[in-house]
Amino acid sequence: MTQGAGQGPVVRTATLRDFRVPPYAQVPVQGHSAYPQPQGAPVPEPPQRQPVAPPPAQQVPPAPHPGNAFPEEEFPDGYTPTERDLPVINRGDTLQVSVTPDAAPEPAPGVPGPGPGPLYVVGDVHGYLDELLVALREKGLVDADGHWTAGNTRLWFLGDFTDRGPDGIGVIDLVMRLSAEAAAAGGYCKALMGNHELLLLGAKRFGDTPVNSGAGTATFQAAWLLNGGQKNDMDRLQEVHLQWMSRLDAIVEQDGHLLLHSDTTAYLDYGATIEDVNDTVHSILTRHDADECWDLFRKLTKRFAFRDDGGADAVRELLAAYGGRRVVHGHSPIPYLLGEVGTEDADGEPVVPVVAGPHVYADGLAIAMDGGVTMAGRLLVQQLPLAD
Template sequence: MTPEDRFPGPEHPHSGPRHQPDLDVLPYGTYYEPEPAAGYQGTPYDAETYSGYGGARYLEQHWPADGQGHGHTVHAQGLNTDQAPEFPHQGQYDGAYEGQDVYESRDAYEGQDRSGYDDRAGYEPTLPDQPSPALQLPGRDDPPTIELGPPLPDPAAPTYPYPAPGPDEPPGPVYVVGDVHGYLEELRAELRHQGLIDADGHWSAGRARIWFLGDFTDRGPDGIGVIDLVMQLAAEAAAAGGYCRALMGNHELLFLGAAKYGDEPVQSTAGTASFLAAWRLNGGQQNDLDRLEAHHISWLSRLPAVALEDGHLLLHSDTTAYLEYGESIPDVNDAVHSLLSDGSVDEWWDCFRRFTKRFAFRGDAGPTAVHELLDTYGGTRIVHGHSPIPYLTGAVHADDGQPPHIPGPYVYADDLAVAMDGGVTMEGRLLVARLPI
C-alpha cells in the first residue's frame, strides 16, 4: 500500500495565494540559533492530558446556542475586557523592512537545534439554596413541593446524535491536525473527508478525540474563522462524548503578542524589533487582528504547550526548547501560562523565539533529541507541526516548478517523530491523520 492509499486527500478549494518558502523570519536576522509502535494504553483523563484547554468548559459560559460569541474588543496593551479601545495596529513598518526579502534560504537552517494548567476548574451550574419567592403561596405554612424537572430545551440549540459515554466505555480514536494558518476552507474539506464534521460543519465524530497542533492564524485568509470553528467543535465534541483540543503554536504567541504589545520595542538578539513588525513579516493578516475579541484571547492564552495522548508526545515545534521550561508536562504548561499572565514583553519575546526554533529531530542527531524529550515527558513517539514537510524532505526545491507532493504525514528520526505540517501555505496540503501512524 502506498502512502497515497493510506492518506488520500480531497481536492481542496482554493482560498488564497500561497506564500513560499514558508519559514518564520525575524527583522534584522533569524530565530534559528545553531547550537516504535504505540503500545501505551492511556485514557483521556490522565493527569497530563485532561484539562479544559479544548475550550468546551469555557464555551459553556461564553458561547450561546446560536454559535455567536459575545466577547468585546480588547485593548492591545492588556486583557481588560471592560473597555473596547482600538488595537495599536496602525503602527507602520520600520523603514528598514521596506523591500526586504523576509524569507531566508534553507541553508540558514541546517544547524541542528539543541537548545535547551492543568486547569481542572470547570463550570458547575448550581441551583439556588432557597426557593424563589415567586414559588411561595400566601396563607400557607407549608408551601407545596415543586419538582424541578430538566430545563426546557432551547429550540435553537443544536442536537447531537451521540450520547455521552458510559463510565466503562473506552475513549474514541485520536486524530491530529497539522498547521492550518488561516486556510479555513481547506480545514473544513479535510475534516469532512475524514468524517469528523458533517456537511454543515458540525461535529460528527462521536467520541473521537482531536488535537490541533497549533498555528491557526497568519498567511491564510481567515485565521479567526479557524479559531471560531475549533472552539465550536470543542463544545460540540464535549456534548457528543469526545473532545477537541489544541496546542499553543509559535504563531499563537506571535498573534497574542501583536495584539497585546503592538509596536512596543523588544530586545532581540538580532536588534530591536516589535511583535507587530514580526507578526506582519510572518504573514499576519490585518483582518484577523481587527476581529480578535476577548473570548479568543482568553481561549488562546490557556492552550497547553505540550500534551501526552495514548503514548504520543504532542508538540507544536520540533525543538528541544520545551526542556527549558520544566521537567514535566504540567511544569512546562504552567511556566508558559505564568509567563503569558505576568511576564514582560521581553519574556514573551524570548518564549516566542525559543518555540520558533526547528529541525531538532532531523539528521544524525535527531533521534537523540527525540529521546531527550520522550525520556523527560513520556511517550514512545513525538508528533509535531511547525516545520513544513517540504523543508524536512527537500521537496520544496524541486526543479520542475510544481507544488510539493505531500502524500501524508512524514515519519522520520528512526520512526520516532511524525511531522504533520503539510505546507498548506505553499500549495502543499493540510494534514489530518488518525494515530497511530
C-alpha cells in the same frame, strides 16, 4: 482580497514567511544540547493561490460557511498573500506515510461508550478554513455544515491557526465551537499553543514596544507582519479569542504520542515535566512582560531539531523527559523536511510539492504533520497511531 464594484485595482504587499529560520530564532538555546540550523539559499517561490473574480452584482453571494468563514472564492479585506523562503536540504533516508484521499466522507469514527475514542491530530491550518472543513469532513469528524459528528473521538490541533491564510479568526471560532460540540457528544476537541498564537498575542498586547531579541531590538508588530500577519484577523480579534489562545497548553502526551507544535528541544527550558512546561508558559503569558513573551516566542520558533545527524537523539531527549514513544509535531512543512522544494524536473520545470500524508523520520521517532497548506500542499488530519 476581492474588489467590489467600482473599486480600482488593489495593490498587494508581499510579506515574508517564517519558513526560514529568522535571525531572532538563531540564538542558541541554553541549558541543553544544540542542534545546527540548516544552511542554504532562498528557494524559488512556488505557485500562489490567486484570487477569483467576484460574482456579478446581481447574483446573490453564497452564504458564509461554518466557522465564520468568508464567502466562497472571496478573500477578505486585509488579506495579504505571502511569499515562501526556507533553506532546503535534500534527504534520501526518510519515509512518508501515504494517505490516499477519500472518494467520500468516512463514517463517524467515534461512538459513545466506555473508554476513550479514536485519536486524531491536525497539522498547521494558518487561516485556511475551507481546507480545514474539507479535511475534517473527509475523516467523518464533521458533517456538511461543519458540526461535530465523531462521537467520543479525541481531536488535537497542533497549533498555528492564524496568519498567511485568509480567515484565521474563522478557524479559531470553528475550533472553539467544535470543542463544545465534541464535549457534549462524549469526546473532545483540544488545541496546543503554536508560535503564531504567541506572535498574534504579542502583536495585540505589545504592538511596537521594543523587545530584546538577542540580536538587537525588535517588535512583535513587525515580526507578526513579517511572518504573514493579516489585518483582517487583527481587526476581528476579540477578547474571547485572546483568552482562549493564552490558555492553550504547549505540550501533552496521548496514547504514547508526545504532541507539541515545534520540532525543537526548547521545551526543555520550561520544565522537567509536561505539567511544569504548561504551567510555566501560562505564567509567562499572565505576567504580560514583553521581553519574557518574546523569548518564549523566539524559542518556540526554532525548528529542524529532529532532522539530520543527532535528530533521533534530540527526540529521545524529549521523550526521556516527558514520556511517550513518538513525538508528533507541526511547524516545519513536510515539503522542506523532504527536500522537495526548490528542485526541478528533467525539463527544468520547478517541482510542485506533493504531500501524501504525515512524514515519519528520526529513526521512526518523529511524525511531522504540517502538510504545507500555505504552499499548495495539503492540510493534514490523521488518526493515530500510524502503522510502523
